[in-house]
Amino acid sequence: MQARRRTTASGFTLVELLVVIAIIAVLIALLLPAVQGARESARRTQCGNNLKQIGVALQAYHTANSRLPAGAFYSSTEPGVSGVVANSPMTWASAILPQLEALPHYDAFNFARVMSDAANLTAVTTPVPGYICPSDPEGSQPIRDDRCRLTTAYAQRHMALWYPGSVGPVWPGAACMFCTDTASSASNPCCQGSNYGENGNGPGMFVRWAVPITFDHVRDGLSNTILAGEALPGENLHNMAFGPNMPLSATNIPINTFVTESERLLPGMTDAQRHAANRHQRMQGYKSRHVGVCGFLRADGSMTFVDETVEPAILWAMGTKAGRETLALP
Numbered sequence: 001m002q003a004r005r006r007t008t009a010s011g012f013t014l015v016e017l018l019v020v021i022a023i024i025a026v027l028i029a030l031l032l033p034a035v036q037g038a039r040e041s042a043r044r045t046q047c048g049n050n051l052k053q054i055g056v057a058l059q060a061y062h063t064a065n066s067r068l069p070a071g072a073f074y075s076s077t078e079p080g081v082s083g084v085v086a087n088s089p090m091t092w093a094s095a096i097l098p099q100l101e102a103l104p105h106y107d108a109f110n111f112a113r114v115m116s117d118a119a120n121l122t123a124v125t126t127p128v129p130g131y132i133c134p135s136d137p138e139g140s141q142p143i144r145d146d147r148c149r150l151t152t153a154y155a156q157r158h159m160a161l162w163y164p165g166s167v168g169p170v171w172p173g174a175a176c177m178f179c180t181d182t183a184s185s186a187s188n189p190c191c192q193g194s195n196y197g198e199n200g201n202g203p204g205m206f207v208r209w210a211v212p213i214t215f216d217h218v219r220d221g222l223s224n225t226i227l228a229g230e231a232l233p234g235e236n237l238h239n240m241a242f243g244p245n246m247p248l249s250a251t252n253i254p255i256n257t258f259v260t261e262s263e264r265l266l267p268g269m270t271d272a273q274r275h276a277a278n279r280h281q282r283m284q285g286y287k288s289r290h291v292g293v294c295g296f297l298r299a300d301g302s303m304t305f306v307d308e309t310v311e312p313a314i315l316w317a318m319g320t321k322a323g324r325e326t327l328a329l330p
Contacts, residue, residue: 043134044290047230048303050130054163054228055301057099058092067214069095071165071206074198074244078210087153089115089124089242092165092206093131100130114153115243124155124242131241133162135289138234148238148245149271156271160233161241163297164286166226167197168204168319169252172281176252178312189316189323190252203320205299208246215299219322222300226251226318229296230288235259237274238284246284251319253285255294256308 062068069092070078077086084090090111097106108123115124125143132139139162147158169176169192171184176191184191197207205213205227218225231249233239235258238246263277288294293305299321306315317325 040135040290044295044305047133047135047288047290047295048305050133051163051228051230051295051297051303052301053100053130054096055297055303057096058227059301060099061096062215067212068092068205070210070212071167071197071248072208072244072246073210074196074208074246076198076209076211078212081210084111084210085114086210087114087151087244088112089120089155090210091242091244091247093128093161093241093247097128100128102128109242115158116153116155120155120242124158127159128241131159131161131163133230133288136162136232136234137289138232142233144233146237146265146267146269146274147240147243148275150245154240154243154245158243159241160239161247162231162233163228164231164239164247164249165206165228166204166319167202167206167208167248167250168192168226168321169316170197170202170204170250170319172196172250172284174281177281178253178257189313189320189325192320196246196248196250203323204248204251205321206248208244208248213321217321218299219324220317220320223298223302224318224328225299225321226315227297227299229286230290230294231285232258232287232289234265235263235278235287236280236283237265237278238280248284249286250284251286251315252312253282254308254312255285255306255310255315256287256292257282257285258287259283 072091073086073088075086088111110119113119127142132142144160145157147156149156173195175182179190181188193202198209200211286294295305297303314327317327
C-alpha cells in the first residue's frame with residue numbers, strides 16, 4: 001500500500017517577512033549611494049563635455065576672426081566693430097553661438113540695441129543647454145528673474161551662465177578681498193588690472209570691456225592659462241550669459257566660495273537689497289556642485305577638474321595670460 005505524502009501549508013511567518021523586508025532595505029541602502037554616484041559621474045562627464053564644446057567653439061571663432069570675442073560690451077563699444085552698442089547683449093557667450101550650432105539664436109539678437117530692449121526679449125531669455133551644468137539643481141530653471149538691474153539697459157529676466165570666461169586675478173572695482181595685498185598693482189600676483197579689466201587693463205583671457213584678446217597675447221602657454229570655468233548663477237546676481245555685467249569670473253576668489261545665509265538671493269528682494277547682500281567681490285568666483293572640485297577650461301581647449309584645496313597662487317598664475325609664472329594646474 002502506497003503511503004500518502006504529507007503536505008503542509010506554505011507561506012512566511014511574520015518574523016520571516018520582517019527579515020526579508022529588512023534585507024531588502026539594507027540592499028537598497030547599499031545600492032542607492034552607488035546609483036547616485038553613477039548619476040553624478042554621468043552629470044560631471046556631461047559638464048566636462050560642455051566646457052570642451054565651449055573650448056572648441058572659441059577656438060573656431062579665433063580661427064575665423066583671428067581673435068577671441070570680446071568679453072562684454074560694458075559701457076564701451078569695440079573699435080572697428082559696427083552695429084554693436086554699449087550694454088548690448090553681445091558677449092563672448094552670444095558671439096560663439098554660431099560655432100555652437102545655434103545660429104538661429106544668434107540671429108534673434110539685435111546687437112544695435114541694449115539688452116533690455118523689446119527686440120532682445122526673446123533672445124536673452126532663450127536657454128542654451130550647453131551653458132548649463134547638469135549637476136546644479138537650479139539648472140532646471142536657467143532663466144532667472146533676479147539678475148542685476150544696475151541700469152535700465154539691463155534685462156532683469158535673463159539666461160544664466162554656468163561657464164563664465166576668466167578675467168584672471170583681477171581688481172574687482174574695490175579691494176581684492178582674498179588677497180594679502182588688497183590693492184591692485186602690476187607686481188601683485190593676486191590683484192591686478194583695473195575694474196575687471198576695463199579699457200583692456202586686465203590679466204585674464206577676457207575683460208569686461210569690448211576689448212578682444214588673441215592667443216598671441218598668451219605668453220604663459222595656452223595649456224597653462226584658464227579660459228573659462230564653472231560657476232553657480234544662483235549665487236551671483238551679476239551672472240548673465242548675454243549681459244555686459246557680467247559673463248566672467250575672477251581667479252583670485254578661492255574655488256567653491258559659496259554664499260552665506262546673509263548673502264543669498266531671496267525672492268522679493270529689491271535690486272538694491274540684492275546688491276547689498278550679494279557682493280560681487282566674494283561671489284564672482286568659480287564654484288560648482290561637484291563635491292570638492294570645480295571644472296576649468298584651458299586656452300588650448302582641454303579641461304580639468306581642480307580640487308577646491310588647490311594652492312591659491314596656482315589659480316592666480318593660471319588666471320594670467322602673460323604673467324610668466326612657473327606654477328600650473330595639475
